[in-house]
Amino acid sequence: MALEIRGISKAYGRFPALKNVSLQARDKEFLALLGPSGSGKTTLLRVLAGLEEPDSGEVRFDGEDFLALPVRKRKVGMVFQHYALFRHMTVAQNIAFGLTVRPARERPGKAEIKRRVTELLDLVQLQGLEKRFPSQLSGGQRQRVALARALAIEPRMLLLDEPFGALDAQVRRELRRWLRELHDRAGVTTVFVTHDQEEALDLADRVAILKDGELVQLGAPNAVYEHPATPFVFDFLGQACQLPGIVQGRTLTVADWGTAAPEGAPQGAVQVFFRPDEIAFAPADGAGLAAEVLAVAQRGPDVRIDCRIEGVLMELIGHGPTLPAGVAPGLSVRVKPLRPQVYAT
Template structure:
């Protein structure tokens, strides 16, 4: 995709977006609600046309090409199944009714549908009605209906959003396994950073109508290249401030910078939740940068626990503790603590004037 722009009146959903999706990969597009994730999928699929830019697939331009000629599969968030048809007839629908390369041999349709139901784990359920199967099975039917037409790329619009937590975890593994067996590209959009990091061979962060970063999950999580990327991961505390006397003056107090910036310039410092330690004021270990904040509450999440603090300006600071190797002291609500971190782990992003 080169320079894709899509507007809705005065609202710019996509702004000169450049994005290359590699073949034979599971790519996840991560963005907040309203970031333009679904718009981008609809532009690729042909449900909408861009106001500017080009969409290309294997070097072939797609913008302006009718939907049925794009060879692009789309799995909708609500599955969009036909409730009056059986599982088999839902999966066979595209083969029987597509505008081009329509399949008229009943035996071939039956074979293709059976193979696809076996692939997605629905063996023996072909004669059931859509109302007689579970949410996870409907998800598989929607996927099978898309895959049976052998598209060159499959677009998935928040495909796990309608499933409960346990089923989402199972479907994450199954979607990745199915994609790997087929050897085609999946482009999956989500607002969940956990889902994105779990699913993606690569994760692209969509922010401000553009791709802020595209990287392997481990790289993205450990070293986001911008504050926009860091915010989408729900793992980094972001401290905006201005450079004064060689330090970053923030709402949490003056923070030493990992590299020098010009006096008076604006910047944001990011410190990951699990890189922050907690101790009594005045007891921060040597070689660690620190600031003070007041403990307000904790949240137990099974294998981890989150501790929430208020900085001097009222901003929320989060610290994560892994219960298999706890490292935080007993915390008392309303008490002030020193929050310390290794200087090498703080990321500094200079803000460029707009």
């Protein structure tokens, strides 16, 4: 493990921003810190950057006591949401800034700095723009400059704090794949903060999910999505439908529908979660949960189906341009969750 975070806690007055957080990141791993606002993810990133001092706990990087190092010697590159570029400097000057402000004995020569800037312009695909100023760039280009500046110091660790938060959805999607390729080429351990579930699941090698200052789950993107540890994780990682149920032996019962209980399900009263697009429809006399169809709306390649199930309004999703057979407003149908997850109440 390159990065080891052990028992980090941090409070602001009476507000505990981090509560005994421990996790690890492998060498050259892309680790996403995911959670809602106030979950502690940015505070943890700022602890790593040296912008905050924890109340307790330790951080080690390559076996070294990271918190004991002065910020300058940590060799951490950080990228913020709003770029933080110097408006009076050109692209090339912004990228070179971390090198030019080093003490004279540590500062590379002018020729080496120029070579490094040229190399980074190529890496972030901004060749030919080195003489422009930030005001002459698009939002996506400014973020690439910020990334190049962070990489110029050849950091041991790259910290990204919601780097796409100020960009529109289309640019975010375009830069997401590019960022992953950049990480792989740069070969640096990366810690990425986001509240965007799709972004974290698409980019990261592993995802650490935080809630109220605590780590609630850590794992590969597919593992945390397919096997959420808590109802919060299930609900946070995508749309969710929820109903009460009972597990007795190997049988899960929800209302008048019985099915095989998921492996390892707790016994007794449970909360049953399922994804609104992981369902099958059947006629009213078939198997599944009794549902009344209230409305149907086409949404591009999918169909939104508003239903009432056990008195609960739910928005279900049918894939494909055509409605499932027998589904229409005013009709009664059966809805069968294909992969229900259960949690103790």
